[in-house]
Amino acid sequence: MLLEGKTSVIYGGGGSIGGAVARAFAREGAKVFLAGRTEARLDKVAAEIRAGGGVAQTEEVDALDERAVDEHADAVAAAAGGIDIVFNLISHGDVQGTPLAEMALEDFERPIRTAVRTMFLTSRAAARHMIKQGSGVIMAFGGYGDPMPGYYLGGLQVAFQAVEALRRSLACELGPHGIRVVTLQTAGVPESIQESFAGRAAITQAIERRTMLNRAATLEDVGNVAVFAASGWAAAVTATAINITCGAQVD
Template structure:
């Protein structure tokens, strides 16, 4: 198995993306620590993992609270013996569906400040343990790319670009300590869209229409790609992006 005896923390592990990644990590042998602000979604994912023979634990956590993040990372490392993988896929509170000229500045900036804050805090907490181990992987997730006409994403693209800048800086600083930092780039995952989202089918169609393969990545494919990126099979991959956009995002 790709991640046998690895310990992984997934912030936002109760969501669609986080849950898919957690299940894939567990299938590949990792012990998964799910963290988020709502216990029931976390426990649902954990129950699924345990039912299939995997190891999963849940914890209530606000990933924008530095002390809480540090305490949780310390507990994971003390309990499991190491912290090998960290991935943050919490929601950023973005407002979509409005052109920028009709937005409040607070709504535009919220996902940017949240993304930067939480990525900084969770990456810092993980890196402090990984530096002692001389190994580890920090994964980011985003859809950084050119905005599409008619698809109003508010501050989301700006947030993704900020996270990419942080990923490059982290990779440079942490590389000498044996720590890899990789981003999974997606042009959107239709399965992850909220069922009650206004215009959900139109958004899903726009995601598919932007691809070269005429289909978007599935949640299972996201999980599989994350498991590969976190594994020793990708041991030479850092300061890099793994493009899982089905061609929607051209490599730069």
């Protein structure tokens, strides 16, 4: 197993993407600590992991609360003997469908503030423990990329770009301590859109049309690539984004 003996912390672990990553990590032998604001969703993912023979613990944590994040990371490190992997997958509260020229400042700012604040807090909390052990992997999600014409993404893509700037700085400063920082870059994961959302099919088709493979990344794709990025097989990979856009973005 690629992550046997590793301790991972997933913020937003009760969400569709966070849950997929958590299940993939557990499948490969990692102990999974799920953090988020909705206990029922965390417990559901944890129960699925345990049913499959994996190890999972949950904790209600607001990943925008500095004290809560620090205390949780300290508790995980104390219980598990360290933190090997941290992945922040909380939602950013973005508003889509409104042109920027008509968008309220608060709606534009929210995803940018949320994404940068939570990425900084969770990365810093984990890094303090990773530095002591001389190793670790910090992961981000989203990546750079062009906005989709006609879909009015608001501050979402700006937020992803800001996180990428932070990822570069983290990779530079933490690299000498043996800590890798990697982004999983997608062009959208349609499976993460609620089935009840009326525009789900249209968005899926729009994403697929932009790809070279005529399909979008799946939740399983995200989990599998996350395992690779967090494992020793990717020991030389840092300060970069792993492109899982199915060819929608060309490097």
